Amino acid sequence: MKNFNFPKKIVVFIAFIFSTSLGTAGSYDDFFKAVKFDDLRVVQRLLQRGFDPNTVNPDGVPALMLAVRESSLKVAELLAAHPQTMAEVRNDKDESALMLAALKGHLNLVQKLVENDADVNKTGWTPLHYAASGGHVPVIDYLLENSAYIDAESPNGTTPLMMAAMYGSPESVKTLIQAGADPTLKNQLGLSALDFAVRGQRPNAIELMHAGLARWAARTK
Incomplete structure (x- = not known):
């Protein structure tokens, strides 16, 4: 060799x-x-x-x-x-790290992501949809304070209020209504937030939606 x-x-x-x-x-x-x-x-x-x-x-x-x-x-x-x-990383479902943090109610993490330029108003499903689905009021409040669009529409027209009505807490429904979410909107299937509450069999959300609709009607007369 x-x-x-x-x-x-x-x-x-x-x-x-x-x-x-x-x-x-x-x-x-x-x-x-x-x-x-x-x-x-x-x-x-x-x-x-x-x-x-x-x-x-x-x-x-x-x-x-x-x-x-x-x-x-x-x-x-x-x-x-x-x-x-x-900070604006996505998975194969187009979910961002901010969306997942919002869904889990991790407020400190949400704050750090937003401060590092994570997109509060990404196209389609948004962090606010996810925070509303999880019923996390502190995260909802923080996102709204940082210019999250309250009536953001998912690809099929579903709003954060609709998600809160079906999946979130009564407090999240109340927070969104008081912050100015439009309870009269309907998605592409013709469903309103009240319909979502009914489908989800959420008595508290149903009651809040009726009250919200009444206040909205009085305000828009």
């Missing part, structure tokens, strides 16, 4: 590249393990070393989205506030 004698500088360079690749692979695995298990210390250390917060896992899921999905709140808030993080 022929014996190759590489110059020492080349050997050192190859060893450097090989060790760097191994180190990067280790960091990648450590990062996503820490994201999944909400290990703030490890994620902080890796970010300080220059690890990209927008890295995706083997399934193509960005770290921020994974942290929100796994309810790794400490890591999610760290990533959401990081200046290099692209």
Whole structure:
């Protein structure tokens, strides 16, 4: 067998590249393990070393989205506030990290995402739809304070009030009505928020919708 004698500088360079690749692979695995298990210390250390917060896992899921999905709140808030993080990430259902945080009622995370330019009024289903579905009044209030469109329409014309009436809490229905949501709107199926409340068998929401409709009628005379 022929014996190759590489110059020492080349050997050192190859060893450097090989060790760097191994180190990067280790960091990648450590990062996503820490994201999944909400290990703030490890994620902080890796970010300080220059690890990209927008890295995706083997399934193509960005770290921020994974942290929100796994309810790794400490890591999610760290990533959401990081200046290099692209806050407006979406999954394959066109749901943003802000939408998922709103659905779960994670107000601090919602605030950090909005402060880092997550889209409050994305086209189609919006964070306000999701906050209303979860019945989370503090998140609803915060989104409205940050210019969320109260009567935003989903692709089929469904509004946040409709979602609150069927899935949310009575408090979320009341909050949206008092904030000026239009109770007379109907979606493409011809259903109003009252219809949603009836279909969802939500007595409190039905009562609130009747009261809201009466006030709306009196106001628009």
